[in-house]
Amino acid sequence: MSHLHAWLVAVDWIPWLLGPPLAHATLAFLLGPRLARLLALPVLVLGLVAASGLALRVLELGPQVHALGGWGAPLGIELYADGLAALMLWMTAAIGLAVGCYSLAFFSADDRRGTYFWPLAAFLIGAMNALYLSADLFNLYVTLELMGLAAVGLVALSSGAAALAAALRYLLAALLGSLLYLLGVALVYGNQGSLALAGLSLEANLLSSLIIALMTLGLAIKTALFPLHFWLPPAHGGAPAPVSALLSALVIKASFYLLLRLWFELFLPAINLPAAQFLGLLGAGAILWGSWLALQQRELKMLVAYSTVAQVGYLFLLFPLASFAPGAEAAWNGGVYHALSHGFAKAAMFLVAGAMLFAAGHGEIRRLGGLGQQLPLGMFTFALASVSLMGLPPSGGFIAKWLLLEAALASGQWWWILVMMVGGLLSAAYLFRVLRQAFLPTPADTRFRRPPAMLVGSAFLLSLVALGLGLWANGTLALLRVGAPFTEMTP
Amino acid sequence: MTGGLFYAITGVLLFCLGLYGFIQHAHLLRRILAFNIMGSGCFLVLVGLAQRGGQVDPVPHALVLTGIVVAVSATAFALILMRQLYVESGHCTLPGEDEES
Amino acid sequence: MTRTLIALLCLGLAGMLGWALWQLPGDVGLKSDLQSELQGQVQADIVGLPALVAAHLDQSGVRHPVTAVLLNFRAYDTLLEIGVLLLAVLGVLAVRHAAAPEPVHPQRAGAVLAALVHLAVPLMVLVAGYLLWAGAHQPGGAFQAGAVLAGAGVLLRLSGRLPALLPPGFWLRAGLLLGFAVFLVIALGVTRGGHELLAYPVQQAGGLILAIEASLTLSIGLILVSLFVGAPSPPEHGGEASE
Amino acid sequence: MNDILPWLYDSLIALTLLWIAWQTLSTRDLFKAVLLFIVFGLLMALAWVRLQAPDLALAEAAIGAGLTGALLLDAVGHLRVPRRPGPRK
Numbered sequence: 001m002s003h004l005h006a007w008l009v010a011v012d013w014i015p016w017l018l019g020p021p022l023a024h025a026t027l028a029f030l031l032g033p034r035l036a037r038l039l040a041l042p043v044l045v046l047g048l049v050a051a052s053g054l055a056l057r058v059l060e061l062g063p064q065v066h067a068l069g070g071w072g073a074p075l076g077i078e079l080y081a082d083g084l085a086a087l088m089l090w091m092t093a094a095i096g097l098a099v100g101c102y103s104l105a106f107f108s109a110d111d112r113r114g115t116y117f118w119p120l121a122a123f124l125i126g127a128m129n130a131l132y133l134s135a136d137l138f139n140l141y142v143t144l145e146l147m148g149l150a151a152v153g154l155v156a157l158s159s160g161a162a163a164l165a166a167a168l169r170y171l172l173a174a175l176l177g178s179l180l181y182l183l184g185v186a187l188v189y190g191n192q193g194s195l196a197l198a199g200l201s202l203e204a205n206l207l208s209s210l211i212i213a214l215m216t217l218g219l220a221i222k223t224a225l226f227p228l229h230f231w232l233p234p235a236h237g238g239a240p241a242p243v244s245a246l247l248s249a250l251v252i253k254a255s256f257y258l259l260l261r262l263w264f265e266l267f268l269p270a271i272n273l274p275a276a277q278f279l280g281l282l283g284a285g286a287i288l289w290g291s292w293l294a295l296q297q298r299e300l301k302m303l304v305a306y307s308t309v310a311q312v313g314y315l316f317l318l319f320p321l322a323s324f325a326p327g328a329e330a331a332w333n334g335g336v337y338h339a340l341s342h343g344f345a346k347a348a349m350f351l352v353a354g355a356m357l358f359a360a361g362h363g364e365i366r367r368l369g370g371l372g373q374q375l376p377l378g379m380f381t382f383a384l385a386s387v388s389l390m391g392l393p394p395s396g397g398f399i400a401k402w403l404l405l406e407a408a409l410a411s412g413q414w415w416w417i418l419v420m421m422v423g424g425l426l427s428a429a430y431l432f433r434v435l436r437q438a439f440l441p442t443p444a445d446t447r448f449r450r451p452p453a454m455l456v457g458s459a460f461l462l463s464l465v466a467l468g469l470g471l472w473a474n475g476t477l478a479l480l481r482v483g484a485p486f487t488e489m490t491p
Numbered sequence: 492m493t494g495g496l497f498y499a500i501t502g503v504l505l506f507c508l509g510l511y512g513f514i515q516h517a518h519l520l521r522r523i524l525a526f527n528i529m530g531s532g533c534f535l536v537l538v539g540l541a542q543r544g545g546q547v548d549p550v551p552h553a554l555v556l557t558g559i560v561v562a563v564s565a566t567a568f569a570l571i572l573m574r575q576l577y578v579e580s581g582h583c584t585l586p587g588e589d590e591e592s
Numbered sequence: 593m594t595r596t597l598i599a600l601l602c603l604g605l606a607g608m609l610g611w612a613l614w615q616l617p618g619d620v621g622l623k624s625d626l627q628s629e630l631q632g633q634v635q636a637d638i639v640g641l642p643a644l645v646a647a648h649l650d651q652s653g654v655r656h657p658v659t660a661v662l663l664n665f666r667a668y669d670t671l672l673e674i675g676v677l678l679l680a681v682l683g684v685l686a687v688r689h690a691a692a693p694e695p696v697h698p699q700r701a702g703a704v705l706a707a708l709v710h711l712a713v714p715l716m717v718l719v720a721g722y723l724l725w726a727g728a729h730q731p732g733g734a735f736q737a738g739a740v741l742a743g744a745g746v747l748l749r750l751s752g753r754l755p756a757l758l759p760p761g762f763w764l765r766a767g768l769l770l771g772f773a774v775f776l777v778i779a780l781g782v783t784r785g786g787h788e789l790l791a792y793p794v795q796q797a798g799g800l801i802l803a804i805e806a807s808l809t810l811s812i813g814l815i816l817v818s819l820f821v822g823a824p825s826p827p828e829h830g831g832e833a834s835e
Numbered sequence: 836m837n838d839i840l841p842w843l844y845d846s847l848i849a850l851t852l853l854w855i856a857w858q859t860l861s862t863r864d865l866f867k868a869v870l871l872f873i874v875f876g877l878l879m880a881l882a883w884v885r886l887q888a889p890d891l892a893l894a895e896a897a898i899g900a901g902l903t904g905a906l907l908l909d910a911v912g913h914l915r916v917p918r919r920p921g922p923r924k
Contacts, residue, residue, distance in 0.1 A: 138554050138557075142557065142561070145561050145565070149564065149565065149568065152568070153568075156572065160579070161576060161579040161580040162586075164572055164575055164576040164579060164580075165576060165580075165585050165586050167572055168519065168569065168572045168573065168576060168585060169585055171565070171568065171569055171572065172513075172522060172526075172569070175526055175565055175569075176513060176526070179506075179526070179529050179530060179533060182530075182533045182537075182558070183506055183532075183533050183536060185537075186502075186533055186534075186536040186537035186540065186551075187536065187540065189537065189540070189541055189551065190499065190536065190537070190539075190540025190541050190543070191540070193541070195550075
């Protein structure tokens with residue numbers, strides 16, 4: 001055991017997080033879906049091992065730097081992994097593995113969509129890993145584009161005019177977002193003469209305010225922050241279930257992660273309080289408006305997609321809550337914890353929604369009666385994921401909301417507490433709508449198909465992790481503390 | 492003011508012009524054109540601002556070369572999505588955003 | 593109403609950005625000492641990176657600084673960028689795959705176009721080769737060469753001499769992937785012996801970069817042609833539209 | 836006098852760039868818009884020459900104006916084939 005531990009810590013895992021997914025994408029395209037399926041599990045398991053190894057290494061040795069090409073910043077590009085990056089990488093690897101298992105059953109070997117699903121999904125995971133590791137402003141732009149095009153390609157796997165429109169809307173939003181970000185990069189480079197995130201910081205002046213506004217706006221579009229969320233529901237709700245899970249759980253978190261990095265490193269000296277409060281206000285709008293719309297939806301997957309719009313709001317409460325010294329660290333931890341637990345819970349929920357659609361043959365919530373008996377483990381999974389999304393103990397979502405509440409109390413910003421309470425009640429309302437319907441008796445004319453066990457099983461495992469994040473919060477928070485911007489935490 | 496800064500300001504104006512076109516047009520081909528103009532504006536800022544002292548900086552040249560390739564990839568993909576949408580629905584606009592004329 | 597608002601917002605953004613940039617270099621006399629000190633620091637930084645590139649140029653394996661940045665100092669950007677190109681092709685294929693198959697309309701070329709193609713294509717291949725070779729010490733390189741190659745492909749396609757490329761067969765896929773694969777293998781291969789990703793040994797840097805560039809040229813040309821050819825052809829008669 | 840000439844040249848390029856961009860986005864004819872965009876790309880190539888970036892001038896002419904132009908022209912040709920618009924909403 002100690003041998004394994006020593007080995008995990010000794011290896012430089014960063015190349016292992018980039019090489020295998022990109023190689024898998026290449027081979028999957030070259031050799032076709034059959035070999036792609038064979039390679040999927042080994043590559044995804046390797047990804048989880050590498051992410052775990054990196055997390056352990058960061059925990060024991062501190063933040064890791066990998067100077068690409070041996071040049072070092074600012075001449076070359078540096079990769080950087082601290083606790084936050086390690087956690088996001090681990091989430092990507094774990095959810096990626098579960099979604100991979102699910103997809104093996106979801107896309108049968110002769111499903112036409114599988115031909116392009118595997119290379120696109122492998123590219124997507126490689127792009128997200130690259131984004132989490134990058135410490136260079138322009139390289140981050142390239143990873144954003146890589147991730148965006150892979151995600152849009154996955155949405156375009158569905159056929160029909162509605163799917164094409166959803167993909168186009170998503171593509172245009174993603175391109176607009178990355179161009180706004182790129183203009184910010186151009187201004188930073190012109191002003192400071194470097195692209196390496198380490199060592200850059202903005203002075204407080206008009207140009208800096210404009211840079212912050214442009215880059216924040218661009219990344220907020222990509223994160224689907226209210227009122228810029230218009231592209232998310234059709235794209236996430238209309239895609240095949242495993243794609244929805246990847247997009248809703250992971251892809252929006254990547255742009256949020258970049259926003260966090262920028263705000264608390266590059267922008268920090270130039271940020272003012274109203275800007276942070278404004279982001280919080282948009283977050284509050286997202287929570288209320290997204291939950292309200294989720295309540296109106298008739299289709300199961302659209303409900304889950306609007307729930308993502310609402311849950312993104314909590315992430316943005318981090319910015320106002322972290323702008324006062326008391327409670328800043330709790331806010332930081334709470335926001336990141338919410339990103340993690342929402343990732344696992346939402347992936348589980350989209351995957352199980354796919355299984356429910358398979359079982360019932362449609363997605364209309366009103367006609368889901370009887371699923372509780374037909375798919376008991378599936379409905380249990382849905383309930384577990386709901387517990388985390390509502391923020392009930394002992395889930396990861398509970399820890400996240402608890403930390404955010406703590407931050408709000410410590411900094412005296414009681415209005416955000418109010419928003420979180422109302423948001424919690426609304427999410428309970430829309431999630432119970434589904435659960436209540438599923439446990440009604442089966443209508444007479446309904447036929448169910450039994451979904452492959454893998455569909456429900458992988459979703460169930462993810463919902464267990466969402467729950468486990470609440471039980472093993474100490475270890476996770478210890479990792480998050482490595483290299484964090486706030487370190488006045490009491491043990 | 493040097494030539495570099497002059498082109499950087501031109502780039503900023505192009506970006507905002509493109510942004511206006513991107514938001515305001517509903518026709519997808521026009522939005523793709525606007526996106527390309529925004530991109531060109533960005534590239535001018537990147538090179539021009541870095542060279543406002545007068546000396547040549549090869550780093551933004553390499554970055555813009557990357558940017559041009561990324562832009563053509565995105566343009567090609569968007570165009571084909573648009574054409575397929577046209578084949579399947581007869582429209583060149585997204586649902587709910589019909590061009591006012 | 594909204595239109596005017598958007599116009600005003602864009603105008604305001606343009607004005608503020610322009611103003612902020614205009615103020616950047618020449619205002620030393622107006623500001624406090626601190627500001628002018630910062631100004632000096634900024635200027636020094638701007639000199640910094642080009643000087644750094646120049647200082648390391650002899651270790652990069654090429655003599656042209658832009659190529660050195662593109663394929664050595666910041667080669668990782670370029671690697672991911674080829675990924676973006678591949679993703680565009682994959683996205684196009686996914687869209688066309690999801691759509692119902694359609695009949696192929698072979699295109700017939702006129703005599704003038706055919707003659708033009710006869711002359712232009714070999715010339716363009718030559719130009720591409722020259723651009724690729726030139727990139728090591730003067731402007732040019734894989735991207736420009738690939739684009740010229742793609743131009744030749746587009747001409748061939750217009751004259752009807754290029755077979756339908758979709759769905760791509762094994763060898764076409766191999767060609768599309770070649771550049772990315774060679775780049776990736778070299779990026780990972782040099783890590784043997786505890787080096788960083790993409791850390792080419794100084795003596796082999798020139799050769800490795802040439803290998804990468806040559807395979808990139810071919811792949812970029814094929815990718816760009818595929819993006820052109822992959823478009824759906826216009827339907828002969830308007831089918832029943834569906835929403 | 837020697838200082839004025841490059842200035843005039845740069846101003847001419849910049850103003851034409853802005854004007855063509857404006858025309859591209861505001862003209863009613865799609866085909867004309869695409870042609871104007873190709874001209875825009877060629878002017879960008881000139882701007883790159885003025886900024887002493889010959890690599891970018893080459894790439895802009897080949898990719899920005901040439902290939903993007905070809906893709907756009909092809910698309911316009913496609914959209915000119917009349918289609919009965921389907922029902923909306």
